[in-house]
Amino acid sequence: MTTLPGKPISFWLDSTAETSFPKMENVTVDVAIVGAGITGITAAYLLKKAGKTVALIEAQQIAASASGHTTAKVTSLHQLIYADLIDKIGENKARLYGESNQAGVEFVASIVEQEGIDCDFQRNDTYSFAENKDNLDKVKQEYDAAVKLGLPAEFVTETTLPFEIAGAVKFNNQAQFHVRKYLLYLANTIPGEGSYVFEDSRVQSVTEGNPCKISANNTTLQATDVLLTTHLPIMDQGLFFAKTYPQRSYIIGAKIDRAKAPEGMYIGVGKNYHSIRTTPTEDGGLLLLIGGGGHKVGSKSETEESYLELERYAHSHFGIDKIDYRWSSQDYKSFDRLPYIGKLTPGNEHIYVATGFSLWGMSKGTMAGMLLSDLILDQKNSWADLYDSLRATPFVTQESIKNNLDVGIHWVGDRFKGIQDWSTDDVKPGEGKIITLKGEKVGVYKDEMGRVTAVNATCPHLACIVNWNSAEKSWDCPCHGGRFTCEGKVIQGPPVKDLELKSI
Template identity: 60%
Template sequence: MAQNPSSTQSFWIDSTQDVSTYPNLISETFNDVTIDVAIVGAGMAGLTAAYQLAKSGKTVAVIEAGAIAAGVSGHTTAKVTSLHQLIYAQLLKDLGEEKARLYAEANQTAVEFVAQLVEREQIDCDFSRQTAYTFAESADQLQSIRDEAQAAQTLGLPASFVTETPLPFPIAGAVAFSNQAQFHPRRYLAHLARAIAADPSNYIFEHSRVLEINEGEPCQIVTAQGTVHAKDVLVTTNLPFLDQGLFFAKSYAKRSYIIAAPIEGDRAPQGMFIGTGEGYRSIRTTPYQDRQLLLIGGEGHKTGSDEATEERFERLEEYARSRFGVRDIAYRWSSQDFVSFDKVPYVGKLTPMTHHLYVATGFSLWGMTNGTAAGLVLANTILGIENPWADLYDSLRATPFVTADSLKNNLETGIHWVGDRLKALQHHSFDEVAMGEGKLITIEGKQLAAYRDETGQVHAVSPVCTHLGCIVNWNAAEKSWDCPCHGGRFSCQGEVLHGPPVENLEVYPVATTETVSTR
């Protein structure tokens, strides 16, 4: 396993290199595939829905742009809990008790669904029951903790207010949810994938990016490698790559960062933890060789809005060393999720006019349970089974566009649309790009996103995101071009890393003589 903290591969993926064994969708082999349901995206929501549908007798095809469970589900902290930091007091205020109770029930049911499936099928995924805590270190955050504990108890959740936790530092107070869980997400999802593919009537395709979906009788799911036909299609790609439904305008992309450090078992805190306030930290452990691996996350920000991403990792590493006495950082990676403006996922029809296209998105950083619940809702919808959470999660529900979050997000999008185009006017030569650096420049009137690698070679691409035309920004820690408008991400060579875009950035040919920086 990788021990280089400069690597940005997650532990979940690094420790499961052997589970990604499914074929591409090759035209001459699979082009005539017709199944009941196509699921686009092999993460928590997609594989949960596919598993349920396959067990109910439907034929399914899961189509994934990369490898199974290697997207957001492979970069999560993997807490399986209905404790979502501080949400229930706010849901009671904004949505009322009935809807808040449904949200609580959906996520608590998701915890038990995962637990029962692990037990029934003996899934080897480091599953363990844990107490989950949201903690406040200072007294000025204590009232929000008390309010959350009271709200959660009102909604029937296993919540209590406590003043002590297993953390190695004092707290002012915490809300604790008993009998929650944690696991290795990719091992769990790999088991679901194997169970689906065990029936030869079902298919799982990796490295097959869907480019378009045409609704019809049947629907056509088009990739560069071939086309699949299905009666119904579920789009579970974190954010739908299809712009119908305007889900990119009803949510915003948020990146967060995780570091992982080996720690002796007797020093590892028992439980799952998340702080409050700005600069909060998310904490858990997982088995690692003969020790534990301490995972610390945080430093979240809107995707593409911050170029100083390296400093965010450094702050997490300093926290791990000062609070837990760790020495070596084994892993560091980041994740991305979409936050809905009312903090409730969108699950259901893609638009009011579509009859066979469905979507699940907006899990708001709690995708292990919200994604599971979404998968169950989608499966029930296809099977014609009434689901108690379908109306709450309804993708077509009236959405509170005019909120502080939505106004701020749309204002920032407009600022980036104009302001980021001006950044390129400040630089006019590849010589201004240092080794390991990415920069927006203008060459002969053409705007470019230029990166100089460690050998001195310049890689230049169009800075215009292929989704809706925003200008990408440089992510220094991960050597990627990130779109600040709707969360699209591209490699330094312009290849799509994260949707909603499906097309790569246009490559600008650079003369091989452009290999020397003046710095």
């Protein structure tokens, strides 16, 4: 069995206290917000300030899922996007994309200042860098595009990274923070005066009406409007699961001497790129965060290699020998690279969604919270049309065709996978495998003590067969990114039901 480096927990979670908000109660509010990550919490904060009563409802712990596993860079520089957007949607829309994400950065900065939030907030520059000449042209094109759009860009060939680069586009005066310290502060302003934060309350259904009804834990909450800010909407009607695809990535954290630490936040371009930043620790030190190893959810079973590659990179590029943390993250990419923010369906009056942040959730999640709040308050917002969730969807991009084809292939092809005549010896301790038992696909996990847990391997969302993820010890669905613990409990994604336990 491979020994992985570092403590298997996100630094953001490890360095903040657990929260303990109550379970959902039978109350009535103006706005129910399902999903307490950066979008939901930002919207709840703004709506309460505007005089609405809100209920923020989280399936597990607030600010602990996608928002608790990010690199927490707050920037409008999204690796390489502006040249592509100008090409695909034109200069005016590309400019709005830049302005809205820059507004997300400035919103965080102004709230931190106004509220005096202690969250390691720091203004910093961000860089998209080409390590060698292969990708230099793309970086230069991105710089030209950003300048054309009025964004705070420079082209540089020198950085404080401890290795040479061919060139980088740099955005000045962006920001980084401790995402959970920031979000927990905002969330703590919500309870009271008819508003609530609920945890450990997985919403099973939302019914639109006057009022809307939200069910979780055998309780029903009523609300005039509902925001689904669950990463990917838990309701299928808007088909957002088919307009996006799920991507996993990996992060390690390692103590680094201040003298050797780079200033700024970085992301490489091209294949096998890495994301780099530092963050202060409680003992006065500095933790270097390195991310990378991205792949589609469920497309890879031996995920340990992703962490080992990051460990090798930390050693070869920063001289680091000891890794302190490791964690992984998941996000949904939209095919036109724009998030979907707005109504769930055309016939829908009261249910709103935000999804498809395509790996840049800090600026886009904040911006989505601002936009959702404006939509509820009936305030004009100049980004609404660009991100309209009901816009014509580019189902026919090369990527969308390939992705939806992949989903079909998994749906059909995975039914032929699985060991037929198996014995418990086929599964090693610490390992999970799909077996076929009386024609049914079963996920079998054997823990280190040799105890076997078996689950129905058919995903309760739309019936794809889950795959084993060895580094996270989870069952991951290759179709739309639903993930489950080795005991079958839902971790994330569109499924709202657990995998059924089987006795074998």
